[in-house]
Amino acid sequence: MKKLFILSAVAIAAIVSVSGIGMELAKKLSRPYEDYALYSELASIPVNRAGRIMPISSAAADALRLVSGKSTYKDVSGKKQSASKWIWLLNAKPLEFQKLPIFRTDNPEIAKLMGSSGRYYTPEALEKNHSALIAGLKSADKRYAQACESALAGSLDYSLASAALGFSFAQSTPRKTAEDWFKAIETAAGELNKARAENRPPADAKLAEASATLKILNEIKLYEDSYPNSLIRIVPEADGHWLTSAGALIKRDITPAEKQILMLFAGIVSDIADGNTSAVSDNARMLKSKMSEAIGKKAVLKAEFENFFNNFDPFTNGFILYAAAFLLSVGGLAARGETAKTLSICSGIFFAFALANQTFGIFARMYIQSRPPVTNLYSSIVFTGWGAAALALITMRRGGLLFLLAGSITGGASLLLALNMPHSGDSMGMMSAVLNSNFWLTAHVVTIMLGYCGVFLAGFLASIKIISYSIFRIPLNRENSENFFKNLYALLCFALLFSFAGTMLGGIWADFSWGRFWGWDPKENGALMIILWVGAAIHAKTLHIISDRTFLSMCACGNIVAAWAWFGVNMLGVGLHSYGFMSGGWKWLTIFAILQAAIAIAAFVSPPHEEKKSA
Amino acid sequence: MLRCSASMSENGWKEDFGRRTSVDSLKTKLIKICSSPRFTVFLLIYGTILVFLSTIEQSSIGIAAVQDRYIDSFICLYPAKPLFGFIKIPLFGGAAVGLAAIVNILASGFRYVKTNVRGFWFCAVHLSIALLIASGFIQYFTRVQGNMVIAQGTATDIVNLSDPRDTFRKTLRLPFKIKLEQFDIDLWPGSSIAKGYSSKIAIINGPSEQHFTVKMNSPVSFGGWTFYQSSYMHDGKTTVLSAVRNPAKILPWFSVGVAFIGMAVMFSVKFLGGKRREK
Incomplete structure (x- = not known):
């Protein structure tokens, strides 16, 4: 009898210890493979946040924790989901998150302002009451002002995260946005060269698209530069620095390797948005091999290990x-x-x-x-x-x-x-x-x-x-x-x-x-x-x-x-x-x-x- | 005198002094009071409370003022905030506690210590603690600290003294000049978190000019002064170095080293050696 108790204690303790990894494994076995890739394979891709190379799962968990106070979230059906799933889906289908109560506040007045009955409120409510929050910063009630400040900080982290993996204009996918942009600058550069050769002023119509996009990208870059430690940077440069997706788009002399990584990220986000999940897995593997060429195999393995640690x-x-x-x-x-x-x-x-x-x-x-x-x-x-x-x-x-x-x-x-x-x-x-x-x-x-x-x-x-x-x-x-x-x-x-x-x-x-x-x-x-x-x-x-x-x-x-x-x-x-x-x-x-x-x-x-x- | 201190072990002091009180001289009585174990424990507990009270005060009047009022003093008045703001409680300051601790340690050593190996380590630990406290007193009088603000390309020999005690002397001139050649901030890639700050300086001493780099965690010593990277201004076009002259610098380093070794030996003999004897 005593032996039985002891053996079952060992068994239970061992099961608890491997529960995290076991759950991952169960997901891998029980779901269709493409689905698994969407949940887990994308989690270990290395990115850079606040100066450290880490897997997307860690970067996303940091961002999500700033937004909701937790490193997981509940989807519309109330099911618990991982941070990496959150960030990929948020980038691919931001509109689907508009009604998901994900922002957390501990201040009852803010919860009331957002029309929420509990601690959590939706991005939609936040957008609607954004100006009220800004006004609240100057409130005489110090606690309320502080709560407004942290709500605004959460909104900032949310917006930075929502375009971190692939920058796109509304009604478009990141892949399309990037392709259009590269085509536009090619057209513009061609026109400029031609105009110089023919010694005439360039035709404005052929420059218009590139210069309009450039203006927006520059503004985004300026915005991003104000929050260097909250950004998730996805494109490694040869000198050890990293670029955000918008930063990589407007880099003047982007190298083919950098462009490839940028386009792979944009491609994965677009595929998820289009529901084309079968392509995701191949692209994820390709992205990892490109990453190990850029930052070394060791750094990629370390990110992989950190992701394992997160699951464990x-x-x-x-x-x-x-x-x-x-x-x-x-x-x-x-x-x-x-x-x-x-x-x-x-x-x-x-x-x-x-x-x-x-x-x-x-x-x-x-x-x-x-x-x-x-x-x-x-x-x-x-x-x-x-x-x-x-x-x-x-x-x-x-x-x-x-x-x-x-x-x-x-x-x-x-x-x-x-x-x-x-x-x-x-x-x-x-x-x-x-x-x-x-x-x-x-x-x-x-x-x-x-x-x-x-x-x-x-x-x-x-x-x-x-x-x-x-x-x-x-x-x-x-x-x-x-x-x-x-x-x-x-x-x-x-x-x-x-x-x-x-x-x-x-x-x-x-x-x-x-x-x-x-x-x-x-x-x-x-x-x-x-x-x-x-x-x-x-x-x-x-x-x-x-x-x-x-x-x-x-x-x-x-x-x-x-x-x-x-x-x-x-x-x-x-x-x-x-x-x-x-x-x-x-x-x-x-x-x-x-x-x-x-x-x-x-x-x-x-x-x-x-x-x-x-x- | 050493004979009367036969044993520092359990209850030894009671027997010794219980018997001898009638014939003891005034000197012995004094030693007895100063070396009382209750006095030791009182000082330690009182010290804890004093440090706690001063820490609380730091949030309202600042670190430097607290040090001046409660630590570097013999007697101080502590405001009984927040309930009775108008009442001030008189307390012994840090200097009094330090002095009493030194007296207590010396008197106890005089009274209890045996001339054997254990007594040696006991002395080593406690005397070095006394030395550590004493070095606080010594540095209070001998240490000079200030900062130097140097713009890129210029040289200066002026040290702005930061010690609040120096009311009549605001600056001091070094016998040599320091020129800032360049100041650098090194960031972790992909962030605004600083990895390190450094100032390339030249020390101009008469006709000779020597080049150094002052970095975080890596100061430069010259002519009895040591220069530390402290801060910067004007987007890195001006550096702020702190300059310190501290002739008694080595005292605390030495005393904590000895105290640590002594404690390690005493405790390991007590707990690890004892087990072997039991077996």
Whole structure:
């Protein structure tokens, strides 16, 4: 019976892990092949967005997230669809999206303005109320003005995305638009040459079409140049730069290779628009081979891998598995005897699979970005949760189920937080100048994050201990209490060592790059607070001036200090570490701090009912 | 004196001082107060709170003012915002905490440390922390920072001092001149995100002229001064370099290095070495 449970745990965990890839495979097998190509083969074509080469699926997901807050969308029939399908269909048949509620707003007034009952509204409503939004920018209600601004930004991203893969005039397809344009400039150039040879002024009629189109294209180029980081660029140039579809059309001396790639994109979009899906697959393959001639096979394979990573979705899998591990270990704590043992083994299995998923995700991102694991707030969350979970696994032998529980909380919470991060999220953007140094990034940021891992794991362990002892009065006899405190203390020492090293390496980096070791920047203050607080807990424990309860309480408060250092200071909006700024989030931080404070106080609420200090 | 500090291990201090109080001199009493473990923990917790309060203040009065008021001071008045704006709470400032920490560390070392390997590492860690704090005091008095605004093709020797403490001295002249030859911004292809900034400069020292490139993360040192790429103006026709003279630069680097090695040794002996002994 026990074996059966364990085997089924392994099977379920494995199935969850490959669910993303499995779904792709199922699509490939169940649908007609042309249809599959439309959904998936087009997703891995490399493009450039915000300076990074990425598959269309990533670029589309970034754009879609800015528009709707999510990286998938629901079509008219309510079915969930991928971001890459969205961008191809949007380019091919923009009118079909006019009535699809895809823009998201969290402001009820804007939702009312758009005539929407929920959070989402349609492009049609947006078009109709565009001027009202612009007027709203000047509103005295600051919140409303801000919501108008983000609605307008969403509309901008939408319009940029809708012509990204193939520029076309209304009532025409991108292929036709491009062919007409190239024909028109050929005619115009021929006429100009002829006129020069015959020494006469050129006939205006033969130049008219080219000059009219040129005027429009120039305007579009000007518009695009104002938003360089939101554009999706599809045509690689020989010097490593990339062009948008409109940019490639008006490039004066476009090379045959560039023209070919441009026309392949335009062709695919036109074929989708015309319903001629059988041609799409061949063109997609041709486009990929042209791309690998232009940017190298390695870059194309990397985009292919990133697309695989997007489908695999290791962080979502990891979250589900952590949640399962959490529930099972809670069950394991509540149950007794053989059941408890089976539950804890099953929990361990889910935990291991979750950790494996998260590990794969982190390494995949490192490969895709060619960067150390932590580059922005998003990756710092994922990495810290991972590190704490891994630490829990390492120290678990001596601590048992509590460590599994704490590990699944940190791992799961990190992924939940990361998956729900608004907008900025998982875009793997390029690093701004000051951060463009792998050595310092690794040394400073990764080290400090390892320190956070220790603080959080110790904090959650202490919180669980407090909750189970003081509130639920669960006598944790299975846990060797002395060992538990020894491990907790060791974790704090680990945390102190790494946060000290990371913070001071940051000081040395700052001294090296800006000429000051310490500037009392909010982020530096946060890091210093962690060191001081953990140092206080360690000294108090070592010098025996606090009881075990107070020690647990201090560990639980460590979570508040670390959360403040990590997120709180970013919300103040002052200082040098502005790359990590985030808006909102105060609410969640406050809730977290209050909960942790309540737990820290709870440590003192009930009298010690089994252990007296052994000193 | 060292004999009375027989043990830093559990409860050793209680026994030692409980017995000897009656015969202790004033000096020993003083050491006893200064080296109290409760004092250590109090300082650490108080430090955490002070840093927290100053960080909160930074969003309203700015980083430089907070440093001046709460960190570089011995006593400060903290406004009890937002509920009781008119009440000001007197607090010990950062300088007082730093000084107390140094005293606490020295006195504790004097009192507890044994002359053995463990005592050596214990001293190494804590003395280097004391040195780190002390270097803060030293740099407060010896470090000079300012910025230089140089237009392309021109040379200057004027440093605009940015330290708010220098009220009577706004600028300073270097013994040499710096000429900006060219400023460059390097962008990631296909974006407006900067990959790096750099200034090609020539340092004109009397008749000699030396050429350097100041880049982000790659400063240039000359004649006791170090120049960092800080900013730019006029579409890159003017560069802003920050200029720093810091004779005590090496102190914090050294002390954090020693403290880290010491902590790493102490913790690994404690947690990894101990396991082996148990077996």
